[in-house]
Amino acid sequence: MKKSVSRIFALALSLAITLALAAGCSNSDLSGSWVPSILPTSHPSDSPVMVEALPPPGFHDDESWRYAPIDETDEFGTAAESPFKDVITSPLSTFSASVNTASYSIMRRQINNNREPTGLRIEELINYFDFGYEAPSPDSEHPFSIITEISECTWAPGHLLAKIAIQGVRLKNTEEIANNIVFLIDVSGSMDRPDRLPLVIESMNLIIDQLGENDVISIVTYAGREEVLADSVSGSNHRELRRIIGGLRASGSTAGAQALRQAYSLASKNFIEGGNNRIILATDGDFNVGESSVADLISLVENERERGVFISVLGYGMGNLKDDMMEAIAMHGNGNYAYIDTIQEAKKVLVDEFDSTMFTIAKDVKFQVEFNPETISAYRLIGYDTRRLNNEDFNDDTKDAGEIGSGHSVTVFYELIPVVHGIDNGLVDALRYSDIVTTGSDDFMTVKVRYKAPDGDESQLVEHVVGAKTLQNRVSESFIFASAVVEFGLIVTDSNFKGNSSITTVLSRAGDSTGEDEFGLRAEFVELVRKYGRIVGY
Numbered sequence: 068m069k070k071s072v073s074r075i076f077a078l079a080l081s082l083a084i085t086l087a088l089a090a091g092c093s094n095s096d097l098s099g100s101w102v103p104s105i106l107p108t109s110h111p112s113d114s115p116v117m118v119e120a121l122p123p124p125g126f127h128d129d130e131s132w133r134y135a136p137i138d139e140t141d142e143f144g145t146a147a148e149s150p151f152k153d154v155i156t157s158p159l160s161t162f163s164a165s166v167n168t169a170s171y172s173i174m175r176r177q178i179n180n181n182r183e184p185t186g187l188r189i190e191e192l193i194n195y196f197d198f199g200y201e202a203p204s205p206d207s208e209h210p211f212s213i214i215t216e217i218s219e220c221t222w223a224p225g226h227l228l229a230k231i232a233i234q235g236v237r238l239k240n241t242e243e244i245a246n247n248i249v250f251l252i253d254v255s256g257s258m259d260r261p262d263r264l265p266l267v268i269e270s271m272n273l274i275i276d277q278l279g280e281n282d283v284i285s286i287v288t289y290a291g292r293e294e295v296l297a298d299s300v301s302g303s304n305h306r307e308l309r310r311i312i313g314g315l316r317a318s319g320s321t322a323g324a325q326a327l328r329q330a331y332s333l334a335s336k337n338f339i340e341g342g343n344n345r346i347i348l349a350t351d352g353d354f355n356v357g358e359s360s361v362a363d364l365i366s367l368v369e370n371e372r373e374r375g376v377f378i379s380v381l382g383y384g385m386g387n388l389k390d391d392m393m394e395a396i397a398m399h400g401n402g403n404y405a406y407i408d409t410i411q412e413a414k415k416v417l418v419d420e421f422d423s424t425m426f427t428i429a430k431d432v433k434f435q436v437e438f439n440p441e442t443i444s445a446y447r448l449i450g451y452d453t454r455r456l457n458n459e460d461f462n463d464d465t466k467d468a469g470e471i472g473s474g475h476s477v478t479v480f481y482e483l484i485p486v487v488h489g490i491d492n493g494l495v496d497a498l499r500y501s502d503i504v505t506t507g508s509d510d511f512m513t514v515k516v517r518y519k520a521p522d523g524d525e526s527q528l529v530e531h532v533v534g535a536k537t538l539q540n541r542v543s544e545s546f547i548f549a550s551a552v553v554e555f556g557l558i559v560t561d562s563n564f565k566g567n568s569s570i571t572t573v574l575s576r577a578g579d580s581t582g583e584d585e586f587g588l589r590a591e592f593v594e595l596v597r598k599y600g601r602i603v604g605y
Contacts, residue, residue: 140386140387141185141186141385141386141387141388141389141390142352142388142389142390142391142392143185143186143390143391144186144390144391144394144395144453146452146453147452148452148560148562148563148564149447149448149449149451149452149455150447151445151446151447151482151484151492151494151564152445152446152447152494153444153445153492153494153495154438154439154440154443154444154445154446155440155495155498155503156495156498158437158438158440159435159436159437159438159458160434160435160436160438160446160448160481161433161434161435161436161455161456161457161458161460161461162433162434162448162451162454162455162456163398163432163433163434163451163454163455163456163467163468163469164233164432164433164434164454164468164469164470164471164477165190165191165194165398165451165454165469165477166194166403166423166469166470166471166472166475166476166477167188167190167191167194167394167397167398167403167404167405168191168194168195168403168404168405168406168416169191169382169390169393169394169404169405169406170186170187170188170189170191170192170406171191171192171195172195172405172406172407172408172412173186173187173382173385173388173390173406173408174187174192174559174595175408175591175595176385176406176408177385178595178598178599178602179595179598180385181602182602183559183599183602183603184559184560184599186390187556187559187560188394188450188452188453189449189450189553189556189557189560190449190450190451190454190478190479191450192552192553192555192556193450193478193480193549193552193553193556194476194477194478195588196548196549196552196588196589196592197476198232198476198478198545198548198549199545199582200212200214200232200234200476200545201214201234202234202235202236202237202474203234203236204236205236205237205238205239207236209518209527209529210235210236210428210429210471210518211233211234211235211236211428211429211471211516211518211529212233212234213231213232213233213514213516213529213531214230214231214232214233214234215229215230215231215232215514215531215533215537216229216230216537216539216542216543216546217229217230217483217511217533217537217538217539218538218539218540218542218546218550219540220482220483220566221550221554221567221572221576222554222557222565222566222567222568222569222572223482223564223566223567224567225484225485226482226483226484226485227482227483227484227485227538228480228481228482228483228550228553229480229481229482229483229511229512229533230478230479230480230546230549230550231434231436231478231479231480231481231514231533232476232477232478232479233432233471233476233477233516234476235423235428235429235471235472235473235474235475235476236428236473236474237422237473237474238422238426238428238473238474241422241425241426241473242279243281244341244342244343244426245281245282245283245339245341245342245343246278246281246282246283246284246302246339246342246343246345246425247282247283247334247337247338247339247342247343247344247345248274248278248282248283248284248285248302248343248345248346248347249284249285249286249287249330249331249333249334249345249346249347250271250274250284250285250286250287250312250347250349251287251288251289251326251327251330251346251347251348251349251350252267252271252286252287252288252289252315252349252350253267253288253289253290253321253323253348253349253350253351253353254288254289254290254315254316254317254318254319255289255290255291255317255318255319255320255321255353256290256317256318256319256320257317257321257351257353257384257387258317258350258351258383258384259317259318260384262383262384262385262408263317263351263383263384264315264316264317264383266383266407266409266410266413267315267349267381267383267407268312268313268315269410269413270349270381270407270410270413270417271312271349272309272312272313273413273414273417273418274347274417274421275302275305275308275309275312276305277418277421278302278303278305278308279302279303280301280302280303281302282301282302282303283299283300283301283302283337283339284297284299284300284301284302284308285297285298285299285300285330285333285334285337286300286308286311286312287326287329287330287333288315288326289321289322289323289325289326290317290318290319290320290321290322291319291320291322292319292322292325293322293325293326293329295329295333296311297311298333299336299337321353323350323353323364324363324364324367327346327348327364327367327368328367330346330348331346331367331371331376334346334371334376335371335374335376338374338375338376341522343425343426343427344375344376344377345376345377345378345379345402345425346376346377346378346379346400347378347379347381348378348379348380348381348393348396349381349383350380350381350382350383350393351382351383351384351387351388351389352382352388352389352390352391352392352393353387353389353392364392364395364396365395365396365399368396368399368400369399369400369467371400372399372400372401372467375522377400377401377402377427377470378396378397378400378401378402379397379402379403379404379405379424379425380393380394380396380397380400380402380403380404380405381405381406381407381416382404382405382406382407383406383407385408388406390406394453398453398454398469399467401427401430401467401470402470403424403470403472405424415586419586420474422472422473422474423472423473423474423475424472425472425473426472426473427470427471427472427473427521428471428472428473428475428521429470429471429518429519429520429521430468430470430471430518430519430520430521430523431464431466431467431468431469431470431517431518431519431526432468432469432470432471432477432516432517432518433456433460433461433466433468433516433517433518433526434479434514434515434516435458435461435514435515435516435517436481436512436513436514436515437512437513437515438483438511438512439505439508439509439510439511439512439513440486440503440505441486441505441506441507441508441509442485442486442509442510442511442535443483443484443485443486443511443512444484444485444486444487444492445483445484445492445494446481446482446483446484447481447482447483447564448479448481449479449480449481449482449553449556449557450479450480450553450556451479454469456468461515461517462517464519464524464525464526468517471518478549480549480550480553482564483511509534509535510532510533510534510535511533511534511535511537511538512533513530513531513532513533514530514531514532514533515528515529515530515531516528516529516530516531517529544580544582545580545582547576547579547580548576548577548580548581548582548589550576551572551573551576551577551580552577552592554568554572554573554576555568555570555573555577555592555596555599558570558573559599570596570599570600570605573596574593574596574597574600577589577592577593577596578593581593
């Protein structure tokens with residue numbers, strides 16, 4: 068009898084809580100905080116039970132869920148950072164472009180949860196920001212311009228810091244370009260948290276609001292199995308698309324690989340010649356059913372990219388984040404990868420940077436930098452550790468590399484050890500059987516960039532000589548701020564080459580170079596640096 072009473076009491080209590088949440092209960096203990104679903108978060112794939120993943124009342128205004136505890140099951144890729152290379156024996160540095168920004172918003176989420184950041188890629192911290200580089204005109208010979216600056220390296224006395232950047236052209240009249248988009252949405256049980264599926268729903272609605280009658284939209288979801296919820300719906304039918312997206316609920320396991328095939332099938336069926344054919348994958352990256360290895364998924368997206376269907380990846384949630392999986396899919400699928408931790412970040416990526424995210428202006432973009440042994444003794448590429456290429460890959464058009472969207476910029480930094488005659492850099496022994504004959508030039512380096520047109524198969528080459536006059540005591544505001552971000556990246560990743568880097572110098576230089584800061588992103592960075600300092604007891 069006591070067990071029966073207890074069971075009845077428990078059921079009554081559960082019902083009371085459910086009704087209170089549904090009614091937007093104003094009780095101070097419940098209002099503004101998220102209460103997990105009473106139903107279990109995993110069911111067999113054929114189970115009719117669906118777990119709701121709805122935001123709490125005031126979700127748009129109250130972001131206290133951002134500071135909820137995070138468990139330790141996140142998965143990040145690992146790659147050794149680049150060491151210094153001797154220019155005599157290794158004059159070339161070759162790597163792929165990257166416009167991903169996920170590491171920055173992951174870092175922000177970690178710091179806001181009073182955690183020391185982990186799993187960061189420094190180039191994604193830099194490329195999160197718009198540095199206001201001058202873009203080429205739409206009728207320029209090449210779809211991007213090259214910008215270079217060199218100055219002293221603040222954390223390594225006697226060293227130099229070189230910035231190399233490319234700024235993509237900003238396409239005009241992108242609203243006239245037809246979109247064939249497949250939303251591929253993870254609705255598995257792991258998405259049943261307010262920082263996941265509810266935020267995905269809001270993010271997709273931001274995209275829907277920008278679509279028009281020339282656009283074709285399909286929607287595929289996956290949990291224990293994949294399901295096609297929309298096929299070839301007009302982009303102008305906002306009400307229907309919002310209805311479908313708004314009805315999503317999370318439950319079950321994660322059959323991601325088969326759903327990815329289904330999404331590519333729909334994208335191929337609705338393919339628009341000359342249009343933007345793209346899958347937008349929204350997930351926490353947990354492909355734990357089916358072809359779950361990174362290698363299998365890479366093979367799938369590589370095959371499909373050759374047919375002209377690209378993929379952009381939006382990561383959500385923390386504590387079950389499979390960052391390595393999502394970066395790999397985007398990198399090999401001719402797309403980009405962003406991590407969405409707030410609705411503000413969703414607006415940045417999907418509204419403010421809509422053209423950059425959606426419309427590719429150049430694919431397979433590769434850098435190769437040749438350093439002059441007359442002026443540079445050694446160099447080190449900062450970041451891009453997962454993007455390094457063999458030197459011979461630069462001229463090989465079969466080798467995949469990164470993509471650049473409309474208005475995108477890519478910023479790269481090298482730490483340089485200048486030649487001081489009579490002093491050896493000590494990295495390698497002198498060569499016994501050969502002697503390097505130089506041209507006597509006082510250039511620092513030559514930057515070469517290869518790229519293909521979005522629908523092209525043959526690369527084009529752009530070269531930019533970085534002469535002695537590039538070294539300046541006075542540099543641009545963007546150089547100062549970007550180099551402060553680099554220095555902070557060296558600190559938070561505990562780089563072997565952080566030298567004299569310090570929170571004090573980061574705050575000083577970043578604080579003095581926030582500029583106009585239209586969206587407050589630079590000011591936010593300064594505050595994050597302060598928070599990090601408090602976390603580590605600085």
